[in-house]
Amino acid sequence: MSLMMYDGAIQNVIDAFTQLPGIGPKGAQRIAFYLLTADETQVATLASSITNLKEKVKFCNICGNVTETNPCLICRDPRRDKSTICVVEEPKDIMSIERTGLYGGEYHVLGGAINPMSDIGPNDLRIRELLNRLHGDTVQEIILALDPNIEGEATTTYLVRLLSPLGIKITRLASGLPVGSDLEYADEITLGRALTGRLNANPYANAEE
Amino acid sequence: MSLMMYDGAIQNVIDAFTQLPGIGPKGAQRIAFYLLTADETQVATLASSITNLKEKVKFCNICGNVTETNPCLICRDPRRDKSTICVVEEPKDIMSIERTGLYGGEYHVLGGAINPMSDIGPNDLRIRELLNRLHGDTVQEIILALDPNIEGEATTTYLVRLLSPLGIKITRLASGLPVGSDLEYADEITLGRALTGRLNANPYANAEE
Numbered sequence A, B: 001m002s003l004m005m006y007d008g009a010i011q012n013v014i015d016a017f018t019q020l021p022g023i024g025p026k027g028a029q030r031i032a033f034y035l036l037t038a039d040e041t042q043v044a045t046l047a048s049s050i051t052n053l054k055e056k057v058k059f060c061n062i063c064g065n066v067t068e069t070n071p072c073l074i075c076r077d078p079r080r081d082k083s084t085i086c087v088v089e090e091p092k093d094i095m096s097i098e099r100t101g102l103y104g105g106e107y108h109v110l111g112g113a114i115n116p117m118s119d120i121g122p123n124d125l126r127i128r129e130l131l132n133r134l135h136g137d138t139v140q141e142i143i144l145a146l147d148p149n150i151e152g153e154a155t156t157t158y159l160v161r162l163l164s165p166l167g168i169k170i171t172r173l174a175s176g177l178p179v180g181s182d183l184e185y186a187d188e189i190t191l192g193r194a195l196t197g198r199l200n201a202n203p204y205a206n207a208e209e
Helices: A008-018 A025-037 A040-056 A091-100 A127-132 A150-166 A188-196 B008-018 B025-037 B040-056 B091-100 B127-132 B150-166 B188-196
Strands: A081-088 A105-109 A141-144 A169-172 B081-088 B105-109 B141-144 B169-172
Touching: A008 A025, A008 B040, A025 B040, A025 B091, A040 B008, A040 B025, A040 B040, A081 A091, A091 A105, A091 B025, A127 A150, A141 A150, A150 A169, B008 B025, B081 B091, B091 B105, B141 B150, B150 B169
Parallel strands: A081 A105, A081 A141, A141 A169, B081 B105, B081 B141, B141 B169
Antiparallel strands: none
16 A cells, blocks of 8 residues: 555645645645644644634724724824825735834725736725725825835826826835845846936935925 | 734734744745635634644554554555564654655654754664564564664664664665766765665666675
8 A cells, every 4th residue: 555645634734734825745744743743732822823813803994904903003093194195905014014113104905906917907906995085185195005016016007197186195115226235136127216216315415306 | 103013813823823843924924814815614624624633643553653543554554564664763754655655564653863962862762662563573674764864874873783683684775866966966975875885787687686
């Protein structure tokens, strides 16, 4: 008998983990054997964290961020600047921007980007919800912080056209060289963006264009 | 407010997955968001596979392999050759050897290798259980299939000394160039082993030394 698979329970764990992003069959096998000898509490915590996830986590009615309260912690926080909305593709992008510690405004999650190949058009994104937040004159600036790829660019272009008539200031994240990188290894598009978007190196002359 | 962590349930999943081998915080975040939008059934299957693992999986009383029945499927299989025992470090090594499709004998899992740095000596391995299987003259050959690293070599040397007096044939896996590799990139120890262990290239002259 050539035994190519494990007995039921181990194979079930391997199969379930192999379906997760970034985990292959070898990694899943390693995890299964790790769990087999791991502390009971750790295994129980892992299983219950997964079960609780879908029950507890909702999406914020205002910004679309993941949250356990509605509205989310950011939308409810009176210290956040209500005059600026930063538009991102996914909830995890909010975490990335929060980690910079440089932004104190609100967010709006689109839930993706325009992608004709995957049949995702403007109507599949939370664009109507964004427009609803722009009534009145609370919002002074919209920062488009989409991924710097084809889909993100297409969505940025679409939103700039849609939002420009409203007379609200629309900005986008700067493209350029990543900090700590090497000019030699920069691709020509990134280097081109860094060149056209060059800043005055004299800090005293840099205030307002 | 600078929000550096997610709300409870998402952060719990990220924390639990970050503790697994081969998964970092970014990979765990990716999995958490994947699970958030994944099919209910898939998420439930993942959680229950983890819960069932420890309950159902035992170790075979004879060979030490992971199993849901005792003895395990291999030890119970009458078609397996009882005269040969292949000694491995971990249950997952059995799967690797089974995948070759070239072995029809039995196995014995040591549960690790001798490693003074981690305070693992011969008494921490299933060596007494191995000796118990060698009573009578059923077993004709013991194949030592330990990892080709320092700990595996130390354990192999120890077992050769221990088992030699029993008069049973003791063999070990061949060291040499991995198939599909390049001579130029082989390390000198592997290449040295391939050289000293060279085989007669004439298949008709290769039968028995």
